[in-house]
Amino acid sequence: MSSDVDPEVPPSGTGCAECDAQGGWWVHLRRCAACGHIGCCDDSPMRHASAHWRSSRHPIIRSFEPGEDWFWDFRTDSYYDGPELAAPRSRPLDETVPGPRGRVPADWMAQLQARNG
Template sequence: MGEAVDPSVPPSGTGCVECEAAGGWWVHLRRCAACGHIGCCDDSLMRHAAAHWRESGHPIIRSFEPGEDWFWDYQTDQYYDGPDLAPPECRPSEETTPGPRGRVPTDWMEILRNRAD
Protein backbone atom coordinates (compact mmCIF):
# COMPACT_ATOMS: atom_id res chain seq x y z
CA MET A 1 0.00 0.00 0.00
CA GLY A 2 2.99 2.32 -0.23
CA GLU A 3 1.50 4.61 -2.85
CA ALA A 4 -1.94 4.60 -1.15
CA VAL A 5 -0.53 6.46 1.87
CA ASP A 6 1.99 9.30 1.90
CA PRO A 7 2.35 10.58 5.48
CA SER A 8 4.38 13.62 4.35
CA VAL A 9 1.64 15.22 2.23
CA PRO A 10 -0.34 17.96 4.01
CA PRO A 11 -4.11 18.31 3.56
CA SER A 12 -5.34 20.35 0.59
CA GLY A 13 -7.12 22.83 2.85
CA THR A 14 -9.63 23.02 5.67
CA GLY A 15 -12.76 22.17 3.69
CA CYS A 16 -13.98 20.02 0.81
CA VAL A 17 -12.10 21.19 -2.29
CA GLU A 18 -15.05 20.80 -4.67
CA CYS A 19 -17.72 22.13 -2.28
CA GLU A 20 -15.56 25.18 -1.54
CA ALA A 21 -15.13 25.87 -5.26
CA ALA A 22 -18.88 25.58 -5.87
CA GLY A 23 -19.98 27.46 -2.73
CA GLY A 24 -21.50 24.26 -1.33
CA TRP A 25 -21.59 22.62 2.08
CA TRP A 26 -20.78 19.25 3.67
CA VAL A 27 -21.65 17.04 6.63
CA HIS A 28 -18.20 15.63 7.50
CA LEU A 29 -14.75 15.81 5.90
CA ARG A 30 -12.39 13.06 4.75
CA ARG A 31 -8.70 13.32 3.82
CA CYS A 32 -7.05 11.28 1.08
CA ALA A 33 -4.07 9.52 2.65
CA ALA A 34 -2.17 9.53 -0.67
CA CYS A 35 -2.45 13.14 -1.85
CA GLY A 36 -4.11 15.11 0.97
CA HIS A 37 -7.30 15.93 -0.99
CA ILE A 38 -10.07 16.98 1.39
CA GLY A 39 -13.50 15.80 0.29
CA CYS A 40 -16.93 15.51 1.85
CA CYS A 41 -18.17 12.20 3.29
CA ASP A 42 -20.77 9.80 1.89
CA ASP A 43 -23.42 11.35 4.15
CA SER A 44 -22.85 14.68 2.40
CA LEU A 45 -24.89 15.71 -0.60
CA MET A 46 -22.07 15.48 -3.16
CA ARG A 47 -19.86 12.67 -1.71
CA HIS A 48 -16.65 14.17 -3.06
CA ALA A 49 -14.26 11.94 -1.04
CA ALA A 50 -15.63 8.78 -2.69
CA ALA A 51 -15.64 10.51 -6.08
CA HIS A 52 -11.97 11.39 -5.56
CA TRP A 53 -11.19 7.71 -4.90
CA ARG A 54 -13.01 6.62 -8.06
CA GLU A 55 -11.27 9.29 -10.18
CA SER A 56 -7.76 9.07 -8.68
CA GLY A 57 -7.53 5.44 -7.60
CA HIS A 58 -6.46 6.55 -4.09
CA PRO A 59 -8.41 4.12 -1.86
CA ILE A 60 -7.37 5.16 1.67
CA ILE A 61 -8.99 8.07 3.50
CA ARG A 62 -8.71 9.37 7.05
CA SER A 63 -11.35 11.27 8.94
CA PHE A 64 -10.65 15.01 8.93
CA GLU A 65 -12.94 15.64 11.90
CA PRO A 66 -11.68 16.78 15.34
CA GLY A 67 -11.12 13.87 17.72
CA GLU A 68 -11.27 11.21 14.98
CA ASP A 69 -8.20 9.35 13.76
CA TRP A 70 -9.63 6.38 11.84
CA PHE A 71 -8.72 5.38 8.29
CA TRP A 72 -10.98 3.67 5.75
CA ASP A 73 -10.09 1.66 2.66
CA TYR A 74 -12.71 2.11 -0.07
CA GLN A 75 -11.24 -0.80 -2.02
CA THR A 76 -11.65 -3.39 0.75
CA ASP A 77 -14.58 -1.62 2.47
CA GLN A 78 -12.76 -1.99 5.80
CA TYR A 79 -10.95 0.09 8.36
CA TYR A 80 -7.24 0.55 7.68
CA ASP A 81 -4.40 0.85 10.19
CA GLY A 82 -2.62 3.97 8.95
CA PRO A 83 0.30 6.09 10.16
CA ASP A 84 0.31 9.62 11.53
CA LEU A 85 -0.18 12.11 8.71
CA ALA A 86 1.29 15.57 8.19
CA PRO A 87 -0.57 18.27 10.14
CA PRO A 88 -3.14 19.55 10.51
CA GLU A 89 -4.97 16.39 11.51
CA CYS A 90 -8.47 17.88 11.26
CA ARG A 91 -10.59 20.80 10.14
CA PRO A 92 -10.65 23.82 12.46
CA SER A 93 -12.48 22.75 15.63
CA GLU A 94 -14.41 26.03 15.74
CA GLU A 95 -16.06 25.23 12.38
CA THR A 96 -19.62 23.90 12.43
CA THR A 97 -20.86 20.41 11.55
CA PRO A 98 -22.26 20.44 8.98
CA GLY A 99 -20.19 23.23 7.54
CA PRO A 100 -18.95 25.60 6.63
CA ARG A 101 -20.65 28.13 8.85
CA GLY A 102 -22.91 30.42 6.87
CA ARG A 103 -23.42 28.11 3.88
CA VAL A 104 -25.43 25.27 5.42
CA PRO A 105 -29.12 25.58 4.54
CA THR A 106 -31.53 25.54 7.48
CA ASP A 107 -33.33 22.55 5.93
CA TRP A 108 -30.11 20.54 5.38
CA MET A 109 -31.49 17.38 7.02
CA GLU A 110 -34.53 17.44 4.75
CA ILE A 111 -32.33 17.97 1.70
CA LEU A 112 -30.22 14.93 2.58
CA ARG A 113 -33.29 12.83 3.34
CA ASN A 114 -34.82 13.65 -0.05
CA ARG A 115 -31.72 13.22 -2.24
CA ALA A 116 -31.85 10.65 -4.99
CA ASP A 117 -29.48 7.80 -4.20
Protein backbone atom coordinates (compact mmCIF):
# COMPACT_ATOMS: atom_id res chain seq x y z
CA MET A 1 0.00 0.00 0.00
CA SER A 2 1.39 3.41 -0.91
CA SER A 3 1.75 6.22 1.61
CA ASP A 4 -1.08 7.96 -0.28
CA VAL A 5 -3.63 5.61 1.33
CA ASP A 6 -3.81 4.36 4.92
CA PRO A 7 -6.86 2.10 5.26
CA GLU A 8 -6.46 1.92 9.05
CA VAL A 9 -6.76 5.63 9.86
CA PRO A 10 -10.27 6.73 10.91
CA PRO A 11 -11.94 9.89 9.60
CA SER A 12 -11.23 13.13 11.47
CA GLY A 13 -14.91 13.60 12.30
CA THR A 14 -18.38 13.58 10.78
CA GLY A 15 -18.16 16.96 9.03
CA CYS A 16 -15.64 19.27 7.36
CA ALA A 17 -12.99 19.98 9.99
CA GLU A 18 -12.42 23.60 8.93
CA CYS A 19 -16.09 24.46 8.33
CA ASP A 20 -16.93 23.05 11.77
CA ALA A 21 -14.19 25.15 13.37
CA GLN A 22 -15.32 28.30 11.49
CA GLY A 23 -19.08 27.78 11.75
CA GLY A 24 -19.38 27.25 7.99
CA TRP A 25 -21.39 24.85 5.84
CA TRP A 26 -20.75 22.43 2.98
CA VAL A 27 -22.42 20.74 0.05
CA HIS A 28 -20.68 17.33 0.11
CA LEU A 29 -17.85 15.80 2.13
CA ARG A 30 -14.57 14.18 1.07
CA ARG A 31 -12.15 12.08 3.13
CA CYS A 32 -8.37 12.14 2.76
CA ALA A 33 -7.27 8.54 2.19
CA ALA A 34 -3.87 9.20 3.81
CA CYS A 35 -4.75 10.92 7.10
CA GLY A 36 -8.57 10.79 7.39
CA HIS A 37 -9.09 14.57 7.18
CA ILE A 38 -12.71 15.36 6.31
CA GLY A 39 -13.07 18.39 4.05
CA CYS A 40 -15.81 19.90 1.93
CA CYS A 41 -15.99 19.35 -1.83
CA ASP A 42 -15.19 21.89 -4.53
CA ASP A 43 -18.91 22.65 -4.95
CA SER A 44 -18.86 23.92 -1.35
CA PRO A 45 -18.08 27.57 -0.60
CA MET A 46 -14.69 26.95 1.00
CA ARG A 47 -13.36 23.89 -0.91
CA HIS A 48 -11.43 22.53 2.08
CA ALA A 49 -10.78 19.03 0.65
CA SER A 50 -8.74 20.36 -2.27
CA ALA A 51 -7.09 22.95 0.01
CA HIS A 52 -6.02 20.05 2.23
CA TRP A 53 -4.48 18.33 -0.79
CA ARG A 54 -2.54 21.46 -1.75
CA SER A 55 -1.20 21.99 1.78
CA SER A 56 -0.57 18.35 2.78
CA ARG A 57 0.25 16.86 -0.63
CA HIS A 58 -2.10 13.93 0.21
CA PRO A 59 -3.51 13.36 -3.31
CA ILE A 60 -6.18 10.67 -2.81
CA ILE A 61 -9.65 11.38 -1.46
CA ARG A 62 -12.74 9.23 -1.07
CA SER A 63 -16.31 10.41 -1.02
CA PHE A 64 -17.66 10.67 2.54
CA GLU A 65 -21.27 10.59 1.34
CA PRO A 66 -23.61 7.67 2.11
CA GLY A 67 -23.77 5.12 -0.69
CA GLU A 68 -20.70 6.47 -2.50
CA ASP A 69 -17.44 4.53 -2.52
CA TRP A 70 -15.37 6.27 -5.21
CA PHE A 71 -11.84 7.59 -4.79
CA TRP A 72 -10.26 10.53 -6.66
CA ASP A 73 -6.60 11.28 -7.37
CA PHE A 74 -5.94 15.03 -7.50
CA ARG A 75 -2.57 14.45 -9.23
CA THR A 76 -4.12 12.81 -12.28
CA ASP A 77 -7.64 14.29 -12.09
CA SER A 78 -9.03 10.78 -12.37
CA TYR A 79 -10.70 8.07 -10.36
CA TYR A 80 -8.52 5.82 -8.22
CA ASP A 81 -9.05 2.19 -7.27
CA GLY A 82 -8.69 2.24 -3.49
CA PRO A 83 -9.22 -0.21 -0.63
CA GLU A 84 -11.93 -0.27 2.01
CA LEU A 85 -11.20 2.40 4.62
CA ALA A 86 -11.73 2.33 8.38
CA ALA A 87 -15.25 3.08 9.61
CA PRO A 88 -17.27 5.18 9.56
CA ARG A 89 -17.38 5.32 5.77
CA SER A 90 -19.73 8.30 5.45
CA ARG A 91 -21.26 11.24 7.24
CA PRO A 92 -24.26 10.39 9.45
CA LEU A 93 -27.26 9.30 7.40
CA ASP A 94 -29.55 11.73 9.21
CA GLU A 95 -27.44 14.80 8.36
CA THR A 96 -28.76 17.19 5.73
CA VAL A 97 -27.29 17.92 2.30
CA PRO A 98 -26.05 20.55 2.25
CA GLY A 99 -25.08 20.49 5.87
CA PRO A 100 -24.75 20.63 8.67
CA ARG A 101 -28.30 21.12 9.83
CA GLY A 102 -28.78 24.56 11.35
CA ARG A 103 -25.82 26.26 9.58
CA VAL A 104 -26.95 26.16 5.95
CA PRO A 105 -28.20 29.59 4.87
CA ALA A 106 -31.69 29.81 3.38
CA ASP A 107 -30.22 31.27 0.17
CA TRP A 108 -27.51 28.61 -0.20
CA MET A 109 -28.35 27.86 -3.85
CA ALA A 110 -28.13 31.53 -4.79
CA GLN A 111 -24.79 31.82 -2.97
CA LEU A 112 -23.36 28.89 -4.93
CA GLN A 113 -24.72 30.20 -8.24
CA ALA A 114 -23.23 33.65 -7.58
CA ARG A 115 -19.84 32.13 -6.75
CA ASN A 116 -19.84 29.89 -9.82
CA GLY A 117 -21.67 32.33 -12.09
